Amino acid sequence: MRLSFAASIAKYKQDSRLNEDAMGDRASLGVYAVSDGASESFDSRRWSKLLVRLFLANAHVDERWLHRAVSLYVRQFDREAMTWSAQAAFDRGSFATLTGIVISPGRSQVQVLGVGDSLAVLVDGTHLVSSYPYQRPEQFALRPLLLSTVWEQNRALLGNALAGLGARWSLRHLRDASVLLMTDALGAWLLRDPRSRVPKLLNLNTSLQFEALVGHERMNGQMRRDDTTLAVIR
Amino acid sequence: MPYTADIARTNPTAFLFVVDQSASMDEKLESGQSKAEFVADVLNKTLYQLVIRCTRSEGVRNYFEVGVIGYGGKGVYSGFGGALASDYIHPLAAIEQNPLRVESRAKRVPDGAGGLVDQSVNFPVWFDPATNGGTPMCEALRKTAELMVHWCDAHPTSYPPTIIHVTDGQANDGDPEQIADSAKLISTNDGECLLFNLHIDTSGAQSIIFPASEAGLPDAYSRMLFRMSSNFPPHLVAMAKEKGYPATGESRFFGYKAGYEGIVDFFDIGTRASNLR
Numbered sequence: 001m002r003l004s005f006a007a008s009i010a011k012y013k014q015d016s017r018l019n020e021d022a023m024g025d026r027a028s029l030g031v032y033a034v035s036d037g038a039s040e041s042f043d044s045r046r047w048s049k050l051l052v053r054l055f056l057a058n059a060h061v062d063e064r065w066l067h068r069a070v071s072l073y074v075r076q077f078d079r080e081a082m083t084w085s086a087q088a089a090f091d092r093g094s095f096a097t098l099t100g101i102v103i104s105p106g107r108s109q110v111q112v113l114g115v116g117d118s119l120a121v122l123v124d125g126t127h128l129v130s131s132y133p134y135q136r137p138e139q140f141a142l143r144p145l146l147l148s149t150v151w152e153q154n155r156a157l158l159g160n161a162l163a164g165l166g167a168r169w170s171l172r173h174l175r176d177a178s179v180l181l182m183t184d185a186l187g188a189w190l191l192r193d194p195r196s197r198v199p200k201l202l203n204l205n206t207s208l209q210f211e212a213l214v215g216h217e218r219m220n221g222q223m224r225r226d227d228t229t230l231a232v233i234r
Numbered sequence: 235m236p237y238t239a240d241i242a243r244t245n246p247t248a249f250l251f252v253v254d255q256s257a258s259m260d261e262k263l264e265s266g267q268s269k270a271e272f273v274a275d276v277l278n279k280t281l282y283q284l285v286i287r288c289t290r291s292e293g294v295r296n297y298f299e300v301g302v303i304g305y306g307g308k309g310v311y312s313g314f315g316g317a318l319a320s321d322y323i324h325p326l327a328a329i330e331q332n333p334l335r336v337e338s339r340a341k342r343v344p345d346g347a348g349g350l351v352d353q354s355v356n357f358p359v360w361f362d363p364a365t366n367g368g369t370p371m372c373e374a375l376r377k378t379a380e381l382m383v384h385w386c387d388a389h390p391t392s393y394p395p396t397i398i399h400v401t402d403g404q405a406n407d408g409d410p411e412q413i414a415d416s417a418k419l420i421s422t423n424d425g426e427c428l429l430f431n432l433h434i435d436t437s438g439a440q441s442i443i444f445p446a447s448e449a450g451l452p453d454a455y456s457r458m459l460f461r462m463s464s465n466f467p468p469h470l471v472a473m474a475k476e477k478g479y480p481a482t483g484e485s486r487f488f489g490y491k492a493g494y495e496g497i498v499d500f501f502d503i504g505t506r507a508s509n510l511r
Contacts, residue, residue, distance in 0.1 A: 012242065043291040077291075084356035085330045088282070089289035091343075091355075152344050225240060 007210040008229040021229040022048040030103035036183040041094035048096040093150035117144040119187030128194040140188040178234035185226040236425030237467040248395035255306035260365040270363035294327040305374035307367015333358035371405035414462035435491035463488035
């Protein structure tokens with residue numbers, strides 16, 4: 001399995017540099033990840049990129065991993081040199097999801113880690129087999145847990161909680177397995193009609209096609225306008 | 235569907251605070267602060283929250299424009315001072331850059347290793363309490379309507395402005411109800427202006443927050459303020475419920491004889507914009 005398609009579109013095309021989604025792959029180790037930075041954050045773009053980078057380097061996410069991520073983020077800023085508002089916004093924090101997968105060397109299973117509402121989807125042919133963390137589109141209305149750059153705000157994720165946030169999918173007995181990773185606007189759209197929408201995503205070949213699909217679905221009210229990212233591993 | 239426009243720098247929304255600064259605002263609340271001092275505190279904290287919610291590492295994003303109107307013995311005037319006094323409504327970045335002063339205070343924060351450490355934090359002040367004279371509420375609401383017509387004309391596709399009016403008494407320059415009704419009809423393509431009325435009181439009497447009907451309101455004045463207030467827009471219903479208020483789509487964004495907690499919640503819920511992504 002390898003990354004066969006990857007694309008990301010900003011919420012507003014003219015603001016593409018403000019896209020707060022991040023994604024990455026380390027195909028040689030079967031590791032892939034997406035992260036969706038929350039808008040009301042000091043620098044969620046930097047935070048989401050850092051989370052993906054660290055996951056690709058070490059997919060064993062635990063309290064120590066998260067502590068290191070927070071330290072590396074904080075080290076990039078000089079709080080004392082900031083304006084009063086930048087200090088307050090920095091103290092308030094940055095927030096992001098992280099959904100990553102590790103495909104076992106024998107291609108027999110996929111380990112999924114998911115914090116927040118970025119979606120991982122297992123597909124066989126064009127049939128949706130499983131999804132994590134959500135299975136129904138209305139679940140995207142829930143307020144998701146996010147990884148925070150303020151250590152105290154990660155309390156719910158400490159101890160063994162992080163280890164419990166994920167799934168394990170067997171690929172045995174699947175004839176034509178693919179895994180899709182995507183951020184929430186696309187995830188909610190997909191789960192509303194997976195039968196017709198999984199093939200649309202699997203048939204994408206270029207980022208222009210992705211842009212056209214997302215643009216069309218946003219315009220007809222089927223997809224919420226937000227930074228939108230997709231990775232297809234097959 | 236109204237009240238669904240995305241809020242962006244190219245499509246900002248506006249908050250306008252209309253604050254009674256008449257002599258009676260000098261009366262003390264249970265906390266020992268006067269009504270004027272407490273409202274000034276809450277307003278400064280609200281402005282602070284609006285700024286930091288829109289501050290990113292590269293600077294302040296102008297998702298909001300914010301205005302303050304004060305009214306009292308000196309008539310109707312911009313509630314901002316200093317560099318902001320020349321106009322009523324300003325983009326958020328201008329507000330961030332021009333507080334009257336920034337007070338430095340020590341705050342105990344976790345040090346990440348289980349202990350606490352002192353950290354210097356800054357508290358900007360834009361609005362000082364003042365109390366003087368009568369209550370020209372009608373003149374203030376006329377000015378409000380004038381500002382909203384200009385703003386909506388300049389921002390036709392924006393989420394409509396939210397007006398938060400704070401008073402402790404009755405107008406002494408006429409009947410404000412028709413003027414309020416006119417203000418509520420001013421609109422952008424995304425809907426009509428929202429007028430939220432907050433009446434504050436030191437009597438300790440039972441407060442009424444977000445009622446769904448006039449029935450149960452104690453007097454003609456409270457019923458008038460109720461009628462002057464907009465219905466809850468849908469996304470704020472959920473936020474009010476989160477804070478424990480049984481709000482519905484029929485509820486009016488109105489508080490009567492509100493005390494400490496009611497005032498804080500009113501400002502907090504009233505300035506939430508869920509379409510800010």
